[in-house]
Amino acid sequence: MRFSAMIFAASLTAAASGTHAQGIDDAQIAAIVVTANQVDIDAGKLAQERANSPEVRKFAARMVIDHEGVNKQAAALAARLKVTPQENDTSRALKAGGDKNVAHLKTLSGAAFDKAYIDHEVAYHGQVLDALDRTLIPSASNAELKALLVKVRPAFVAHLEHAKQIQASLAAARKDQP
Amino acid sequence: MSGRQLIAAVAVLAGSVAISPAPPVPKPVTHTVVIEGMEFRPGTLSIRRGDSVRWVNKDIVEHTATTPQGSKRPFDSRMIRAGNSWKRTFTQAGTYDYLCTYHPTMKGVIRVGAGRAG
Numbered sequence: 180m181r182f183s184a185m186i187f188a189a190s191l192t193a194a195a196s197g198t199h200a201q202g203i204d205d206a207q208i209a210a211i212v213v214t215a216n217q218v219d220i221d222a223g224k225l226a227q228e229r230a231n232s233p234e235v236r237k238f239a240a241r242m243v244i245d246h247e248g249v250n251k252q253a254a255a256l257a258a259r260l261k262v263t264p265q266e267n268d269t270s271r272a273l274k275a276g277g278d279k280n281v282a283h284l285k286t287l288s289g290a291a292f293d294k295a296y297i298d299h300e301v302a303y304h305g306q307v308l309d310a311l312d313r314t315l316i317p318s319a320s321n322a323e324l325k326a327l328l329v330k331v332r333p334a335f336v337a338h339l340e341h342a343k344q345i346q347a348s349l350a351a352a353r354k355d356q357p
Numbered sequence: 358m359s360g361r362q363l364i365a366a367v368a369v370l371a372g373s374v375a376i377s378p379a380p381p382v383p384k385p386v387t388h389t390v391v392i393e394g395m396e397f398r399p400g401t402l403s404i405r406r407g408d409s410v411r412w413v414n415k416d417i418v419e420h421t422a423t424t425p426q427g428s429k430r431p432f433d434s435r436m437i438r439a440g441n442s443w444k445r446t447f448t449q450a451g452t453y454d455y456l457c458t459y460h461p462t463m464k465g466v467i468r469v470g471a472g473r474a475g
Contacts, residue, residue, distance in 0.1 A: 241459050245418045248439075252417065330394075330417050337395040340462040 203267075203318045209257050210264035211273065211315065212328070215307050216246040216253070218277030219300075225284055226296045235293045238345055242300070242338065249331055256327055290353065297346050304339035311335065382473065387411055387444065390465065392420050392437065392457075397465035404447060406473045411444040412437060420457045422465070428454075 203211075219242050226239035257264060264270075280299050287295055311332050319325035387409040391398045393416050402410065412422045414437045422434040422443065430451060434443040447453070450471045457463040 245459075248418050333395040334416075334418055337460045337462055341460060344462065 203269075203314060204265075205260075205319060205321050205324055206262050206265035207267045207269070208315050208319055208324065208328075209253065209262055210266050210270040211310070212253050212331075213250055213264050214270040214273045214277075215310075216250040218273055218280075219246045219303065220250070221277055221281055222284065222296065222299065222303075225281055226292075229284070229288070229292055230296060231289045231293045232349070234345055234348070235297060238300075238341060239296070245334060245338070249334065253327065256323060260321060260323065262321075262324075290349070293349055294353075297342055297349060300342040301339065301346055304335050304342060308332070308335050308339065385409065385446075389413055390422070392416050392422075395460060395463055397422070397455075397457075397463060400464070401466040401468065403468040403470065405470050406448060406450050407446070408469075409444050409446040410467060411442050413442040414439050418459075420459060420463070422455050423458045424453060424455050433458075 223239040223242035223246070227236050227243060230236045230239055280303075284292060284296055284299075311328060316325060316328045316332070319328055383405065385407045386404070388402055388404055388411070390402060390410055390412045392412055392414045395416065397412075404410065412420075412434060414420055416439055419436050419438050421437060422432070424431045424433070430449055430453065432445055432453070432455070434445075437443050447467065447469045450469045453467040453469065455465050455467070
């Protein structure tokens with residue numbers, strides 16, 4: 180997980196550090212946003228079935244609903260602006276990291292699954308927030324796309340806070356066990 | 358002063374007290390809490406007994422306005438879709454803590470004063 184996180188961060192930095200002509204454009208931003216949501220939807224779909232704790236299953240189900248909702252709005256905006264999301268190194272790195280996470284989660288069960296899923300959710304939402312703040316929002320050219328990214332940001336913050344709460348309660352539960 | 362004059366004076370006084378109007382009871386008001394940016398705005402709202410609160414979801418995802426489990430005076434909006442709203446009239450004074458059941462880090466308070474509206 181950490182390795183794929185580094186790739187995600189590095190590819191975003193490389194994309195943003197070029198001149199505007201070489202840097203990240205709206206079509207690439209759209210692909211990154213859609214992929215970022217899809218990665219969390221995929222992990223959430225697995226966790227809502229497989230997680231041990233009802234609290235984790237409920238959180239996972241909410242991730243699926245919220246991120247599907249955001250993707251629907253992103254897709255509608257892209258269609259209206261006639262922007263076709265363009266796959267790029269960053270979106271591909273995100274997808275690869277997401278697939279790796281799901282494959283790893285499938286080897287786990289019980290409390291170990293819950294811990295791994297939630298730990299990844301905390302790290303992942305933090306990384307996406309960082310990407311939104313450092314690269315995606317500042318680089319967006321179209322005002323509506325920028326506004327959508329700004330509107331979406333608080334959802335990622337709330338998801339991160341909720342994931343951290345669950346992370347703490349899972350840790351407390353583990354301490355109580357003999 | 359004669360007895361009749363005294364009675365007349367008392368009647369005039371009583372009449373003048375009766376004529377001065379009681380303070381008007383304020384009409385019930387519907388207050389708005391906007392749900393946006395994963396927040397309830399305002400986070401704390403003070404209202405009168407008999408007033409209503411309308412939660413308007415201007416956010417990008419679904420939310421609820423729900424009192425925690427075990428609340429003495431519970432309410433639950435259930436799902437408020439983006440673009441929709443939900444209204445509740447508060448007939449009992451007290452402090453109502455509530456949250457979004459989908460996003461439990463989102464919290465709000467309604468303070469219902471004892472003074473009556475309507």
